[in-house]
Amino acid sequence: MSLGLRAGCGGPLVGNCATGAGRRAAAARPPRDPAAGSSPGHCPPPRLIHAEASPARLLDPYGLPRCLRDWDLTLGNGGNCRPHSVSFGATWTRCRGLIERCEVIFMAGTDYAPVTDYAAPAVPVLPSRVNRALIAVVRIGVGLLWLQNAGWKTPPDFGRGDPPGGLYLSASYAVTHEVLPPYAWLMNHVVLPNFTFFGWMVLLVEASLGAFLLIGLATRFWAVVGVAQTVVIMLSVLNAPHEWYWSYLLMLLVHLALFATAAGRYAGLDGLLRPSWQSSRFGWARWLVRAS
Amino acid sequence: MRTHDRLDRAALALGVVSIVSALFVFVHGTFQLVQIGAAGLVVALVLGLLAVVGAWLDERTLMIAAGLGFLLAAAVQLVLLAGGSSGFLGGTASTSSLWLGLGVGLIAVGLAAVSETSQESFEPTD
Numbered sequence: 001m002s003l004g005l006r007a008g009c010g011g012p013l014v015g016n017c018a019t020g021a022g023r024r025a026a027a028a029r030p031p032r033d034p035a036a037g038s039s040p041g042h043c044p045p046p047r048l049i050h051a052e053a054s055p056a057r058l059l060d061p062y063g064l065p066r067c068l069r070d071w072d073l074t075l076g077n078g079g080n081c082r083p084h085s086v087s088f089g090a091t092w093t094r095c096r097g098l099i100e101r102c103e104v105i106f107m108a109g110t111d112y113a114p115v116t117d118y119a120a121p122a123v124p125v126l127p128s129r130v131n132r133a134l135i136a137v138v139r140i141g142v143g144l145l146w147l148q149n150a151g152w153k154t155p156p157d158f159g160r161g162d163p164p165g166g167l168y169l170s171a172s173y174a175v176t177h178e179v180l181p182p183y184a185w186l187m188n189h190v191v192l193p194n195f196t197f198f199g200w201m202v203l204l205v206e207a208s209l210g211a212f213l214l215i216g217l218a219t220r221f222w223a224v225v226g227v228a229q230t231v232v233i234m235l236s237v238l239n240a241p242h243e244w245y246w247s248y249l250l251m252l253l254v255h256l257a258l259f260a261t262a263a264g265r266y267a268g269l270d271g272l273l274r275p276s277w278q279s280s281r282f283g284w285a286r287w288l289v290r291a292s
Numbered sequence: 293m294r295t296h297d298r299l300d301r302a303a304l305a306l307g308v309v310s311i312v313s314a315l316f317v318f319v320h321g322t323f324q325l326v327q328i329g330a331a332g333l334v335v336a337l338v339l340g341l342l343a344v345v346g347a348w349l350d351e352r353t354l355m356i357a358a359g360l361g362f363l364l365a366a367a368v369q370l371v372l373l374a375g376g377s378s379g380f381l382g383g384t385a386s387t388s389s390l391w392l393g394l395g396v397g398l399i400a401v402g403l404a405a406v407s408e409t410s411q412e413s414f415e416p417t418d
Contacts, residue, residue: 143393148325151386155374207385211393215306217400269397272302273404 136267147210158199177239216268221291223259300347303355303401306394307343310336326390329382335365352402359398366391
């Protein structure tokens, strides 16, 4: 078994601060003492024996490195497990007014773990519990918005008929109440003549938006999809009668907020499953880390 | 809190959401977020209970089975809608969306390869 490291910087006494600067840190595979004959699983939790930071070599009142670029840590388990040294690079910004500390989390079965501003659970984007709960409420609310509005997209014709209705009528507003001429041309010559296909695409995208935002899985990716879908809707109906354009701008803005706050990490599956994705070497897991 | 417990709680929450969604049988009008018919009610209750039991017993197989059931129900509902009606499930694309979310969520939780002992926080005290 090898060990991986995930490191974060935060204030131990007065809360956490966002300090990750987006670098990757790779921890060397720690040597095992064959003479000891003990499996890593029998080793007690490792303890920090010595820490050295360069080039700043600054230590905080706890004797831990702060505001550092390169860490050299010596760790030991005691007992039969001999100490080992670990070196890795990281760049952290200074947390003004807070006492910084080094936090190392050991992850079995990994050679390294990426350390970025989105990777360390010790550095939450939203330190306040109330704020996290509110962001979760916003995410679930937006998910319900898409979920409910998938309901009036009715296959197989999606409202195409005489008179037109439903999704087909909304889409045709892009031509009859033009917002952007190139988009109106695209709708008139490509989308509306093949509306069964595009109707299904809209249905699947909006149903997926509702599903994934509701459970908070790959939330940042779906927030971007939500932005794109909102723009498409805006380009169709912004000049239609009885439309309040701010409603679409608000939709746009709330998806940006979901992206910026990585809303799935709070009461969502992103927050629950990210640690396992971060420690995985599979490509899909790395994608999910970025998408969450 | 141990990761294992959190996974169970997530599956429990998803199961409870499914059971609560059955209440939309009695809701009509503006706040009818999903439309559920008689057979859809059975799907929501049975699969929701399966997820709850799976979470309660810490049985990943039951969670995944419930998730697969939801995905199947979502797909069947879409196929029925493509035929031009709500069919025997009595739902809409909203119902499919909800079941898609529950299905994907339960499968993701059930398949999460998390070892309870794989992560330990280390805070030096000296």
